[in-house]
Amino acid sequence: MLTILTAVLVSLAPLQGQTDTTFAVPAGASLSVNNFGGAIVVHGWNQNRVKVHAEHGSRGRIEVSLVGSTVMVKASSRQGAPSVVDFDITVPQAMALTLAGTYAEITVDGMQGPISAETVEGAIEVRGGSGIITLHSIQGTVTLADATGRIDVNSVNEEIKLSNVSGQIKAETTNGDVTLTGVKSASVEAATINGSVVYEGTITDGGTYVFNSHNGDMIVSIPEGANVTVSIATANGDIDPSFPLPLTATHGKRRYTFKLGSGSARMEVESFQGDIKLRRPEEIRDRLQHKNKNNNHNEHDDSFDFHFDSNGVGAAWVRDYAATYAREYAPKYAPLYARRYARAYARAYSH
Amino acid sequence: MAPLVLEGPLTRDQPAADVVAVDTALAASGDATAFERLYRTHVARIHSLVRRMLDADEADDVTQDVFIRAWNKLSTFRGESAFGTWLHRLAVNVVLGRRKAVGIERGRYVTQEEPLQNVSGRSDTPELSMDFEAALARLPEGARQVFVLHDVEGYRHEEIARMLGVVPGTSKSQLHHARMALRRHLDR
Amino acid sequence: MNDQWTDRLSEYLDGELDAQERGALEAHLSGCAECRATLAELRQVVARAKGLEDRPPKTDLWPGVAERIGSGKVVNLPAHRARRFSFSVPQLIAASIALVLLSGGGAWLAVQRWNVTDRRPTGTLAVTSASWTGHTDAAIADLQDVLTRNESRLDTATVRVVRANLAVIDRAIAEARGALAGDPSNTYLNLHLADTMRRKLELLRRINAIAAARS
Numbered sequence: 137m138l139t140i141l142t143a144v145l146v147s148l149a150p151l152q153g154q155t156d157t158t159f160a161v162p163a164g165a166s167l168s169v170n171n172f173g174g175a176i177v178v179h180g181w182n183q184n185r186v187k188v189h190a191e192h193g194s195r196g197r198i199e200v201s202l203v204g205s206t207v208m209v210k211a212s213s214r215q216g217a218p219s220v221v222d223f224d225i226t227v228p229q230a231m232a233l234t235l236a237g238t239y240a241e242i243t244v245d246g247m248q249g250p251i252s253a254e255t256v257e258g259a260i261e262v263r264g265g266s267g268i269i270t271l272h273s274i275q276g277t278v279t280l281a282d283a284t285g286r287i288d289v290n291s292v293n294e295e296i297k298l299s300n301v302s303g304q305i306k307a308e309t310t311n312g313d314v315t316l317t318g319v320k321s322a323s324v325e326a327a328t329i330n331g332s333v334v335y336e337g338t339i340t341d342g343g344t345y346v347f348n349s350h351n352g353d354m355i356v357s358i359p360e361g362a363n364v365t366v367s368i369a370t371a372n373g374d375i376d377p378s379f380p381l382p383l384t385a386t387h388g389k390r391r392y393t394f395k396l397g398s399g400s401a402r403m404e405v406e407s408f409q410g411d412i413k414l415r416r417p418e419e420i421r422d423r424l425q426h427k428n429k430n431n432n433h434n435e436h437d438d439s440f441d442f443h444f445d446s447n448g449v450g451a452a453w454v455r456d457y458a459a460t461y462a463r464e465y466a467p468k469y470a471p472l473y474a475r476r477y478a479r480a481y482a483r484a485y486s487h
Numbered sequence: 488m489a490p491l492v493l494e495g496p497l498t499r500d501q502p503a504a505d506v507v508a509v510d511t512a513l514a515a516s517g518d519a520t521a522f523e524r525l526y527r528t529h530v531a532r533i534h535s536l537v538r539r540m541l542d543a544d545e546a547d548d549v550t551q552d553v554f555i556r557a558w559n560k561l562s563t564f565r566g567e568s569a570f571g572t573w574l575h576r577l578a579v580n581v582v583l584g585r586r587k588a589v590g591i592e593r594g595r596y597v598t599q600e601e602p603l604q605n606v607s608g609r610s611d612t613p614e615l616s617m618d619f620e621a622a623l624a625r626l627p628e629g630a631r632q633v634f635v636l637h638d639v640e641g642y643r644h645e646e647i648a649r650m651l652g653v654v655p656g657t658s659k660s661q662l663h664h665a666r667m668a669l670r671r672h673l674d675r
Numbered sequence: 676m677n678d679q680w681t682d683r684l685s686e687y688l689d690g691e692l693d694a695q696e697r698g699a700l701e702a703h704l705s706g707c708a709e710c711r712a713t714l715a716e717l718r719q720v721v722a723r724a725k726g727l728e729d730r731p732p733k734t735d736l737w738p739g740v741a742e743r744i745g746s747g748k749v750v751n752l753p754a755h756r757a758r759r760f761s762f763s764v765p766q767l768i769a770a771s772i773a774l775v776l777l778s779g780g781g782a783w784l785a786v787q788r789w790n791v792t793d794r795r796p797t798g799t800l801a802v803t804s805a806s807w808t809g810h811t812d813a814a815i816a817d818l819q820d821v822l823t824r825n826e827s828r829l830d831t832a833t834v835r836v837v838r839a840n841l842a843v844i845d846r847a848i849a850e851a852r853g854a855l856a857g858d859p860s861n862t863y864l865n866l867h868l869a870d871t872m873r874r875k876l877e878l879l880r881r882i883n884a885i886a887a888a889r890s
Contacts, residue, residue: 274881
C-alpha cells in the first residue's frame, strides 16, 4: 500500500502486538523519531518509501505524520507512564535522521546522509552516514563505522569506538576509552577522563590532532614519513615510543616537543597519569586484530590493556592485565545484560 | 536562564594556546617564520569567511590583504583576546571596508523573499557543503553578510548592525530572509 | 499566508522575543503545522550554517603574503615597529586558559580578564591557580545548585551515573590541583586543570539541559 502521507495518526490494535505501515515520501524528506523507551532501529534502502514497524504493549501509541518535509515518528502512551516501544524503520538511504529517546537504544545502518542520535540511557550503534553526524549518549557506548563528515560523538559513562571514518572528528567521553581506527582526517580531537585513547589513522600535512586523558594511556599511531610536530605532556606517566623521536624542545619537566619530517601537522598527546605510547600504525592494527581474534566470543570485553613491552613480559604484565580485566569486565558486563532483559520484560508486561 | 552570548566567534579548533601566544609575540617582533605558522593555522578559516562574505573570485586577494594587514598591525594586538578572535575581527573589517570602497548600494538588501527556489544545486566536487554554499553565494550581498556574520560566525545583531551601518531591525529581517531562502537548499 | 507569524520565527528561534510574544507565538505554533515545519527548516538552516566546514584556498597564498611582508627573520625593524612586544608568562597562561574556557562551554561564564598579580617577565611567578580558577569555581557551583534543584526530573539511575561521573571528574580535578601546587608555573598542568574543570561545566550543563527538557 503506497500512499503519500499528509498527516496520519496510526492507532494501534487494541491488544499488545505490533504496528506496521508503509508509505511513499518525497525526495529530500528527513526522518525524526522520538521514542522515550525502547529501540530505535533504522535501515536504509533505495526505495522512496518509509516502512515503520513497531512492537509495543497495548498502552503504547504510535504517531506517524509528515510535517513539512519531515517524517515524524513518535511513541507516546495512552495514559500516565510511558511504555516501551521498539521501532524498526526502513527509509530511503539519503534521508537525514534525527533520532532521540531517553531509555532508547539506537541502531542505524545502510544510511548515506546526516545522522543525529541522542539518548540518555542506551547504546548508539551507527554504520554509514555522511555530513553532520552527531551521536550523544550519557550512559551508553557509542559506536560509529564507515562514515564521513563532521563527526561529533559523545558519551559520558561509556566508551566510544569509531572505525573507518573520515572528515572532522571529535570524540569525547568521561568514563570510557576512545578508540579510533581506520581514520582519514586532518582534524581529530579525542578526549576522556577515565580511560585511554587509541588512534590509528592518517597524519596529514597541516592537520591538527589532539588526544588527551586524565587517567589513561594514549596509544597513538604515527606513520613513517609523517610530517608532524608532536607535543607530549604527562604529569606522572612514561613516554614510550617504538621509533626514534627527535626531541626539539622541553618545557618544564612535563612537556616535550618533537619534530618529525617537516613538522607540518600539529599533534598534542597528553595524559595526566597515563603513559604515552607512540607506535607505527601496523603495530596498533596487529594488536587490535589479535585482540579481536582472541575475544570474538565476548563482544563486551573492551578493556584490553595494550602492553608492548616485549622484554620479559612475564608475570607482571599478566598480573596487571588480569587485575584490569576483572575490575572492568564484571561491572560492564552485568548491567548491560540486566538492561536488555529488563526491557524485554517491560515490553511484554506493559499493558 | 539564557546563556550569555559572547562577543565575536568562539574559536574551537586551535592549537595549544600558549604556542599561539608565543608565535604571536615572535611575529610581532618581526619573525616571519612564526607568522607563517599563524598563517597556516588560520588561513582556512579566514579564507572561508572571506569567500562566504564576498565571493570566490575575490577571496584569494582579500585573504592575502587580511594577513598583510595583520602583520602590520600585530604590534597593536595586546593579547586581551585570543589571536584567532582578533584576526577574525580584522578580516571582517577588511571585508566590510572593501565593500564600502567598491560601493554598490543597489540591490544589497532583500526586499522580498528572493526567488532562489529555481536554483538547482550543483557540485563539481563531492564536498558536502557545495549546494548550501552555492545557494549562499547567490543571496544578495547584504543578506548574505548578515547570515554569515550571525549564523556562521556567531556575532550578535547589535554588533552586525554597527558593522554594516544599519539598525538592528534590518539585521534581524535580513537574517530571516536569508534563512527562509536557504532552507530549500539544505543538502540531504 | 501566516506572514505575521512566519516573519517572527527567526527571532523566536534566536530567543529574541519577550515572554508575551513568545507565548503568543507558541500558542500559534501548537495549532499550525506549517509554521512548525518552517521552524524546523529554519533550525536546520542554522545547524547547517554552524556545520559549514572551513576550506583552505586552492592555491597556497603564503608566497604572496611573504613577498609583501619581507620574508625571513627580520633583524632591522622599521621604526614604528621597533617596540618589543612580549607577554609575561602569567599573561600567556591567563590568555590560554581564557581560550580553553571560552572554547568549551564558556557561554556560562562572563568574559573577564583575569587579573594577574605578577607582571615580572622573568623569574619565578607568583601566579597560583587560585588567581584564575575563582570564576570557574563560581560557575560550577551555580550549575551544581541548578542540578540539585533539577534532580527530581531525572530518574535515579541517571542521577547515579551523573554523580559517579562528576566524582570521576572531581577526582581528576583534585589530582591536577595537587600536581599544580607543587609546580605552579607549569603550563601543561594549568591547561590540564582548566580543561578538566571545563569538562565538569559541560557535563553539568548537559544534564541540566536534559532535566529542563523533561519539564
